[in-house]
Amino acid sequence: MTRAIRVLFGAMLISFHARADLVGFVGCMVLRRSAEVVVLPDYPQSAISRGVAGIVVVQVRYGPGPTVNSVRVLDAPDQETASATVEAVKKWKFRTPPIASTKGPGEKSGRLIFYFRIVNGKPAVVDAAGEAMRTSPNPK
Amino acid sequence: MERLNRLIKEAIVVIVAALVVTVAAGAAFTWYAHSHSAATAKKTIMPELSVGDPVKVNGSLLSGGSMAILLITSPTCRYCLASKQFHKTLSTEAAANHVPLYIAVPSKKTSELYLKTAEITGDQKSWSDLGFRITGTPTLILIDSTGAARAILVGQLPPASEMEVLKIVQDPSQIKAAGFTDGRMRLSVAQYTDFRKSQKTVLIDVHEREEYKILHRDGAINIPIIELPIRASFELDRSSLVVVDCSQYSTAKCDAIMKTVSRLGFKSAALSEGVLVNSCKVSRAID
Numbered sequence: 430m431t432r433a434i435r436v437l438f439g440a441m442l443i444s445f446h447a448r449a450d451l452v453g454f455v456g457c458m459v460l461r462r463s464a465e466v467v468v469l470p471d472y473p474q475s476a477i478s479r480g481v482a483g484i485v486v487v488q489v490r491y492g493p494g495p496t497v498n499s500v501r502v503l504d505a506p507d508q509e510t511a512s513a514t515v516e517a518v519k520k521w522k523f524r525t526p527p528i529a530s531t532k533g534p535g536e537k538s539g540r541l542i543f544y545f546r547i548v549n550g551k552p553a554v555v556d557a558a559g560e561a562m563r564t565s566p567n568p569k
Numbered sequence: 570m571e572r573l574n575r576l577i578k579e580a581i582v583v584i585v586a587a588l589v590v591t592v593a594a595g596a597a598f599t600w601y602a603h604s605h606s607a608a609t610a611k612k613t614i615m616p617e618l619s620v621g622d623p624v625k626v627n628g629s630l631l632s633g634g635s636m637a638i639l640l641i642t643s644p645t646c647r648y649c650l651a652s653k654q655f656h657k658t659l660s661t662e663a664a665a666n667h668v669p670l671y672i673a674v675p676s677k678k679t680s681e682l683y684l685k686t687a688e689i690t691g692d693q694k695s696w697s698d699l700g701f702r703i704t705g706t707p708t709l710i711l712i713d714s715t716g717a718a719r720a721i722l723v724g725q726l727p728p729a730s731e732m733e734v735l736k737i738v739q740d741p742s743q744i745k746a747a748g749f750t751d752g753r754m755r756l757s758v759a760q761y762t763d764f765r766k767s768q769k770t771v772l773i774d775v776h777e778r779e780e781y782k783i784l785h786r787d788g789a790i791n792i793p794i795i796e797l798p799i800r801a802s803f804e805l806d807r808s809s810l811v812v813v814d815c816s817q818y819s820t821a822k823c824d825a826i827m828k829t830v831s832r833l834g835f836k837s838a839a840l841s842e843g844v845l846v847n848s849c850k851v852s853r854a855i856d
Contacts, residue, residue, distance in 0.1 A: 457799045486796065503778060542799055557799045 453492075453537045460539030461558035465495065466522035472545055472552040473509040481507050485514045485543045492537040495522040503540070510545050618701040619760040623716050625700035626671065630716035635741040637669040637716075640691065641699070641708040644674070644683035648725040649707045653687045655731045656707070660689045662738045673699055711737060711744055719744050727821055756840050758786075761812060769809040772840065773797075775826055776817070786840075789814055794826060801833045815839040 455463070470485070483506030490498045500518045505511035518541060542557035618624065624631045624639060631637050640656060642649040649656075663670040670691035674680035677693050684693070696703060704723055711720040711734070722730065737743045756764060764770060774781055774789040781791040792800050805811055811830050815823035823839050830837040 457796060484800075540796060542796060544803060555803075557803055561799055561802065 455537055455539040457540050457542065457558050458561070460489065460523075460537075460541065461556075461562060463523045463537075464521055465524050466520065467556065467559065468517045468520040469554050469556055470510070470513040470517035470543060470545075472554055473513050476507060476509045476513075476545070477547065477552045480547065481510060482545050482547050483510070485510055485545060487514055487518055487541050487543075488538060489518055489521070489541055490536045490538045491521075491523045495524060497521055497523075498536060506545065514543055616701055617704060618710070618718055618721060619756055622701070622718050624710055624712050624718050625716075626673075626694050627698045628700065631669075631671055631712055632714060632716035634667065634669070635714050636719075636737070636744050637671065637712040638663055638738070639671045639673060639694075639708075639710040639712060640689075641673040641696070641703055641706055641710070642680075642689075643706045644680050646706040652707050652725050653689075655726065656689045657687055658735065659709075659738065660691055662735055664690065666738055666741070668738050668741060673703075709734065713744055727824060730824070756812065756838055758840065761840050764810075764812075769806065770812050771805055771809045772812045772814060773805070774814045786814060794829075797826070797829055798833065801830065801835065805835060807835060809835075811835040811837045812840050813837060 484504055485502070485506070486504040488501040488503055490500075492498070497519050500515045502511040502515060505514070523537070544555040544557060546553050546555060626639075631639060638659070640659070642652075642656065644650075660670055660672075662668075671694050672684065672689060672691040673694045673696055674684070675696050677695055680693075684690070707723075707725065709720075709722040709726070710718050711722075713719045722734070726734070761770070761772070772786065772789045774785050774791050775794045775797060776785070776791070777793050778791060781789075785791065790804070792804065801811075813823065813826050813830060815826070818826070827837045827839055
């Protein structure tokens with residue numbers, strides 16, 4: 430009997446910890462909408478001179494507070510653009526999106542997409558979701 | 570005590586012998602079933618039907634007035650049973666609107682009772698009469714006045730698609746409506762290869778990067794599902810037909826992806842080879 434109670438108690442502890450470790454995954458737009466402080470990455474000079482362009486996708490974890498807990502690069506044309514993006518995204522601040530409250534009390538996680546482009550010799554970094562929000566304020 | 574020991578030993582020997590016999594019989598059966606199915610499969614290399622292909626049964630075109638419907642079903646397929654009510658409504662609507670409904674079943678004899686109890690009425694055909702390969706059941710093929718397939722719907726349909734089919738049956742002139750055929754257009758790999766020669770297409774693979782790295786089709790652009798709503802407008806050409814590689818997805822998931830692509834203002838089609846998840850696999854080859 431005592432053993433059964435111990436096992437039950439252990440299982441409860443494990444499930445409690447698992448619950449605390451839950452990460453609420455949010456869509457790109459939801460994540461971007463919940464950003465309060467946005468810092469765009471700088472286009473590294475060496476990348477510009479080498480003509481490096483492309484997409485950088487990062488997985489961001491934040492919460493329960495507004496600051497970014499971690500940034501993981503999923504896709505990048507080179508190391509420099511990846512590092513520049515990570516440095517910039519670490520400065521972002523988020524508010525807890527309403528939808529995430531149903532997805533557990535722990536961290537929130539989502540993706541941010543940036544395009545590093547050189548158009549007519551001019552370098553530009555585009556925050557894709559931010560641009561989508563600007564052109565279509567309420568995309569479904 | 571000695572007798573008891575002997576009895577236990579004998580019992581163990583009998584159990585072990587029974588186990589050996591069972592395993593041997595199982596292995597023999599599996600080997601036979603596998604070799605038999607492989608042998609029969611080799612007999613029939615039927616082409617897969619795609620949108621635009623003529624639908625032939627016993628060598629002749631299926632057509633009737635402005636449109637016709639071919640329903641491929643099976644009494645042993647659970648997704649067919651789940652779609653029973655829709656198929657009944659479809660047969661009622663088809664009869665009311667004078668749209669010929671052909672029902673292809675594995676065997677007319679064994680399927681008669683099923684169709685009778687399900688109240689699905691139509692011109693019965695046998696699977697072996699079909700001039701193309703069945704990828705899964707249920708399959709619903711909408712055929713236009715020329716006898717060509719305008720839509721091939723494999724698997725249990727979501728309610729919205731069922732409604733769409735019924736609307737077309739009520740007003741057959743809608744069969745050529747681009748929204749439906751584009752939204753549910755399914756291309757085999759061979760058809761896609763032909764299609765891209767005549768039309769601007771872009772093939773997208775919506776798996777995650779890790780999965781894409783392991784396996785992807787030549788020329789496919791990797792845009793994971795979660796990034797699709799954002800990246801589509803930046804990376805895809807609106808004048809191109811966006812072909813989504815749906816080979817590994819269920820009909821419902823494939824529909825959801827294609828809906829997303831259509832909602833973003835792109836013409837979409839699904840590249841589907843093999844059997845979709847919410848349809849029953851047709852494992853037995855047709856002679």
